[in-house]
Amino acid sequence: MANEAVKVAEAELTQKKDEDYILSVDDLEKAASKKMSKLTREYYNSGATYQQTYFANPRAFEKYLLRPRVLSNVAACDPSTVIFGRRIPFPLCVSPTALHGMAHPDGEKATARGCAAANVNMGISTYSSFVWEEIIPHAKGKIDFFAQMYIYPDKTVTKNMVLKAEKLGFKAILLTADAPILGTRWNETRNQMAAHITKQNPFPNITDAVSNSLTNLEDMATLFQDASQSWERDIPYLRSITKMKIFVKGVLTAEDTLKAIECGVDGIVVSNHGGRQLDGVPATIDALPECVEAAKGRIPIFIDGGFRRGSDIFKAIALGADCVFVGRPALWGLAYNGAAGVEMMLRMLHDEFKKTMQLMGCNSVKEISRKHLAVLNSRGFMERLETAKL
Numbered sequence: 001m002a003n004e005a006v007k008v009a010e011a012e013l014t015q016k017k018d019e020d021y022i023l024s025v026d027d028l029e030k031a032a033s034k035k036m037s038k039l040t041r042e043y044y045n046s047g048a049t050y051q052q053t054y055f056a057n058p059r060a061f062e063k064y065l066l067r068p069r070v071l072s073n074v075a076a077c078d079p080s081t082v083i084f085g086r087r088i089p090f091p092l093c094v095s096p097t098a099l100h101g102m103a104h105p106d107g108e109k110a111t112a113r114g115c116a117a118a119n120v121n122m123g124i125s126t127y128s129s130f131v132w133e134e135i136i137p138h139a140k141g142k143i144d145f146f147a148q149m150y151i152y153p154d155k156t157v158t159k160n161m162v163l164k165a166e167k168l169g170f171k172a173i174l175l176t177a178d179a180p181i182l183g184t185r186w187n188e189t190r191n192q193m194a195a196h197i198t199k200q201n202p203f204p205n206i207t208d209a210v211s212n213s214l215t216n217l218e219d220m221a222t223l224f225q226d227a228s229q230s231w232e233r234d235i236p237y238l239r240s241i242t243k244m245k246i247f248v249k250g251v252l253t254a255e256d257t258l259k260a261i262e263c264g265v266d267g268i269v270v271s272n273h274g275g276r277q278l279d280g281v282p283a284t285i286d287a288l289p290e291c292v293e294a295a296k297g298r299i300p301i302f303i304d305g306g307f308r309r310g311s312d313i314f315k316a317i318a319l320g321a322d323c324v325f326v327g328r329p330a331l332w333g334l335a336y337n338g339a340a341g342v343e344m345m346l347r348m349l350h351d352e353f354k355k356t357m358q359l360m361g362c363n364s365v366k367e368i369s370r371k372h373l374a375v376l377n378s379r380g381f382m383e384r385l386e387t388a389k390l
């Protein structure tokens with residue numbers, strides 16, 4: 001009998017192919033991409049023009065080496081942290097991304113369920129496939145939501161969106177600052193994406209303004225994104241109409257970090273929009289140090305762009321970020337298996353991050369610092385980041 005059971009188990013094992021195992025976010029990307037339509041794949045898995053920044057984001061982590069400490073009793077390691085006064089399982093949230101309905105019929109509603117199951121906070125895009133009020137109840141009270149917004153050409157739209165977000169209980173606004181105009185993505189011209197999505201009534205939050213005759217995504221975005229947006233005009237205005245926290249998303253320099261502090265925002269998200277706006281800007285992990293240095297601890301710094309491994313999250317925290325966000329991994333989880341796929345992705349990153357902490361000899365997120373990182377110098381020798389001449 002026991003032999004029979006072994007034979008059955010062995011037969012099952014040989015039937016399983018390597019690609020049936022989802023052991024990493026990279027595995028998930030591959031499996032999900034097979035399930036997505038060509039249009040969806042081309043929209044999600046790409047960046048602006050030559051895609052230099054899109055490819056740089058995940059690769060840039062490799063320049064940092066980890067400097068572990070051993071024999072540190074990590075049995076009680078705790079990867080949790082506190083954001084907006086609420087303890088979260090690890091320093092990760094989900095970035096706002098448009099049109100989850102392209103990945104799954106339940107769109108953001110399923111993403112919200114997946115996030116709630118893993119207790120991870122979620123950003124929701126202005127360009128969501130469902131109106132915000134339909135999404136929130138799927139996780140209400142379980143997680144915090146961030147409302148991603150633009151400065152809209154029609155200021156009554158800006159005001160209405162802000163007031164609606166506040167009424168719905170969003171914790172913060174993520175004001176997308178890196179998109180006064182939409183970046184150039186060649187796939188969307190080739191596959192005529194705008195024509196497909198306007199037909200399917202894509203942007204219910206702001207749909208009244210959408211003209212069905214538009215066939216170009218960039219033209220369409222000019223209806224919702226105001227190229228005249230500015231620190232001086234718009235931040236004080238937002239401040240005057242809401243008590244929600246205001247985070248500026250898309251900062252990449254020390255100058256803009258200082259500007260954000262001067263304008264009194266609550267924090268910044270170091271982001272290059274996943275390489276989808278200006279091609280040629282640095283990977284976000286490379287822009288982070290100058291922003292951290294400029295901020296001098298005065299405001300929280302979040303970051304997104306290319307985070308695919310628990311060790312990537314560790315490196316950003318070591319360089320001074322307070323929390324990391326992921327965009328595409330949530331879309332891949334959603335396309336792969338709805339809410340359960342989102343939850344699976346978040347648990348995978350949680351476990352990887354915790355294991356990284358343990359193998360690094362860290363027991364709490366507060367302990368993680370630059371002393372845990374090293375780089376190779378130009379002669380190929382390792383130098384501690386703290387003392388390296390870069």
Ligand SMILES: Cc1cc2nc3c(=O)[nH]c(=O)nc-3n(C[C@H](O)[C@H](O)[C@H](O)COP(=O)(O)O)c2cc1C
Nearest residue numbers: 095096097098125176273274304305306326327328
């Ligand atoms: C398909 C897609 C749609 C996005 N839509 C928005 C959006 O509507 N608003 C926004 O501020 N950022 C948007 N982003 C950028 C994300 O918020 C985030 O900055 C980026 O995805 C992070 O990089 P990652 O995907 O490598 O994690 C989008 C990104 C993707 C991939």
Ligand SMILES: CCCCC(=O)C(=O)O
Nearest residue numbers: 098127179217221273276
């Ligand atoms: C017109 C939708 C644009 C959403 C966006 O910001 C992105 O695709 O990166």
